[in-house]
Amino acid sequence: MNENVPIASYTELLQRRLDAVRTLTRSLRESQNALLTRDVEESGQFTEQQIDLCNEIEFLDRDLRSADEILAWAKALKPDNREIIQIRKHTKVAEEQLMQNCLVHKGLVRRAKRSVTIMMNAKTNDAVYHVPSSFEAMQSAEEA
């Protein structure tokens, strides 16, 4: 049995997950401007991309868990595999950056939600027609 094959696949899964985490972090950063400028279309495109990346990470996590079980059973995964250790190290850093960006984005979304609610309330009040009192109408007519 060639034990390099499962390790290579496992490494590839880890690398794909690392790439997805990094892309998601970049996407969150790049979507900040669309959020602040209230660009619904661009914001929607970023949201779709982020949903896809979340799904990809979730699937990869599932595959990695299965691979962990198989490799542990087959004793094919060498713990001193440098490439795997290196990818795991990078992944840890990437995950920390993703979480930090996520918290920043959360703050921005909270602000945007509050602001848009205030704007909508103001807009609703604007729509109410202001009926001048008879005194105001008479006064403006007298001044004319």
Next chain:
Amino acid sequence: MGHPETILERTDRMLSVIASAKPDINVIQITRARDVNSLWQSSLGSSLMFSVDEAPLDATAEREAQNIVSRYLQRQHYAATPVVMSQMVDFQNALQMRSKVISAIETLMRV
């Protein structure tokens, strides 16, 4: 010298002024758009208030969010773009979706 204005004539004159008085719609719309847009900017720039059931924000992340907003406000040119209610509703829905994404990321990173 003409005859003094009767009550009927005076009322007619006043009513015709009231009926013909048309405010400059464009000026009103631009002013309102500017007011509503300034609400967006002032509200974004002010600190968040919390309710008791909300988890407190990470202080570093909150500072960073504040910096991002400040930088945006500095480079923002004041424009009175019209604010359409349907767009606001769409944007509110987009924000809801974005909140779900944030929750999904938090869940994924906790596992």
